[in-house]
Amino acid sequence: MAKSWSLPGKNADAVKELVQKELSSSDLPSSARIDWVGHDLQVTIEKAGKSSFTLSLNESNGSTTVTETKRSIALMHKPFVGRVEGFVDELFQKVQNA
Numbered sequence: 001m002a003k004s005w006s007l008p009g010k011n012a013d014a015v016k017e018l019v020q021k022e023l024s025s026s027d028l029p030s031s032a033r034i035d036w037v038g039h040d041l042q043v044t045i046e047k048a049g050k051s052s053f054t055l056s057l058n059e060s061n062g063s064t065t066v067t068e069t070k071r072s073i074a075l076m077h078k079p080f081v082g083r084v085e086g087f088v089d090e091l092f093q094k095v096q097n098a
Helices: 012-024 081-097
Strands: 004-007 032-037 040-046 050-060 063-072
Touching: 004 081, 012 050, 012 063, 012 081, 040 081, 050 081
Parallel strands: none
Antiparallel strands: 004 063, 032 040, 040 050, 050 063
């Protein structure tokens, strides 16, 4: 994935709030879990192994950039991790447009 999103005019706390709002009305794939650790969004996939990737919110001048900072994908997950990445991409596209 290694994507990034730019969210002009939104501070990190506002982005977290928008992400939580979108998550509450979305169907996260059943094998995935999303948790916040400070301003890091950790996506974990647990099904026949464990994979994870971390997206960090970086605030500067009233805007926030979201970038992938860590990734560990289990061999068994490579065929379907794209589904979870697609979910996260759609999530941040909605947050960009909010």
